[in-house]
Amino acid sequence: MQTVLETKNVIKNYRKTKAVRNLSIKLEENTIYGLLGRNGAGKTTLLNLLTGHKFPDSGEIKGFGKTLNKGDSLQEICYIKDNHQFFEESKVIQLLNFAAPFYEHWDWNFANELLRQFELDPNKKFKKLSRGMKSTVGIMIGLASRAPITIFDEPLLGLDAVMREKFYDILLKDYAEHPRTILMSTHLIDEISKVVEKVMILETGSIKLFDDMDTIRNKSYFVSGKSDVVESILKHKNVIHKDQHGKITIAAVFNTMSKQEIMEAEELELSVEGMSLQKFFSYYCMGGDKHE
Numbered sequence: 268m269q270t271v272l273e274t275k276n277v278i279k280n281y282r283k284t285k286a287v288r289n290l291s292i293k294l295e296e297n298t299i300y301g302l303l304g305r306n307g308a309g310k311t312t313l314l315n316l317l318t319g320h321k322f323p324d325s326g327e328i329k330g331f332g333k334t335l336n337k338g339d340s341l342q343e344i345c346y347i348k349d350n351h352q353f354f355e356e357s358k359v360i361q362l363l364n365f366a367a368p369f370y371e372h373w374d375w376n377f378a379n380e381l382l383r384q385f386e387l388d389p390n391k392k393f394k395k396l397s398r399g400m401k402s403t404v405g406i407m408i409g410l411a412s413r414a415p416i417t418i419f420d421e422p423l424l425g426l427d428a429v430m431r432e433k434f435y436d437i438l439l440k441d442y443a444e445h446p447r448t449i450l451m452s453t454h455l456i457d458e459i460s461k462v463v464e465k466v467m468i469l470e471t472g473s474i475k476l477f478d479d480m481d482t483i484r485n486k487s488y489f490v491s492g493k494s495d496v497v498e499s500i501l502k503h504k505n506v507i508h509k510d511q512h513g514k515i516t517i518a519a520v521f522n523t524m525s526k527q528e529i530m531e532a533e534e535l536e537l538s539v540e541g542m543s544l545q546k547f548f549s550y551y552c553m554g555g556d557k558h559e
């Protein structure tokens with residue numbers, strides 16, 4: 268698959284804060300990426316660097332194989348930020364009219380359909396929209412742009428569960444018909460696990476994990492049962508968290524377990540269950556999610 272965006276040894280500091288540390292990643296065409304990380308992990312900084320809104324202190328950023336110099340930004344990118352800088356006095360339809368010419372693949376039929384689906388009055392002024400409605404304006408522009416690379420920074424802030432489901436459904440349907448690269452940073456981890464194909468976890472400016480969603484799903488398990496049996500079966504496995512309840516241990520494992528190993532565990536009266544991405548993220552990054 269073609270690489271559409273790439274960073275090589277990118278560093279970005281804000282005075283003493285090392286926001287992005289020596290980061291090298293490749294984003295491929297026609298893939299949906301989820302960008303995860305705790306507050307302050309460097310997600311927004313990375314997105315700003317990829318989109319030319321910020322320039323690295325050192326390292327290189329390439330779009331479609333070409334190095335981006337200071338001030339360059341790719342026409343192929345649509346970047347929707349969480350802090351909407353839209354003109355407050357403008358009506359929704361004026362904002363769409365303003366955005367459309369920037370994007371070669373903009374689809375007005377789709378934009379109008381999105382207005383209907385998200386129940387937005389095109390003649391309402393942006394400043395009079397609720398927080399969630401403001402987010403839907405960004406979402407609509409991001410989707411209708413059909414940009415080869417669409418980047419959303421926390422697109423779902425303020426959206427209720429119904430609207431968020433609507434977004435995931437529309438995104439997946441449209442992506443199936445018009446494949447492109449979509450990179451989305453979010454804290455709604457379980458929700459996006461249904462949508463993303465690859466997951467990137469940032470921790471203090473570095474990549475902690477970059478893997479296929481399916482691989483993560485297939486490698487993350489809870490194994491529970493009598494403590495000594497759990498301990499013996501997991502001796503050589505990557506246990507990322509353990510909980511002890513009397514004589515019972517519940518272990519969170521991030522490792523491949525073969526069908527044979529699962530069968531053997533079950534024969535020893537252990538239970539082996541899948542783990543949600545949220546749980547995996549918590550255990551993998553935070554050493555437990557007891558404070559959720």
Ligand SMILES: Nc1ncnc2c1ncn2[C@@H]1O[C@H](COP(=O)(O)OP(=O)(O)OP(=O)(O)O)[C@@H](O)[C@H]1O
Nearest residue numbers: 281284285286304305306307308309310311312313
């Ligand atoms: N303009 C700035 N000036 C100084 N420090 C900054 C600036 N922007 C970000 N930082 C710092 O850089 C680090 C990374 O911030 P960034 O906003 O990229 O994280 P994030 O992962 O997007 O966080 P969140 O999930 O809370 O939005 C943090 O320590 C933050 O305090």
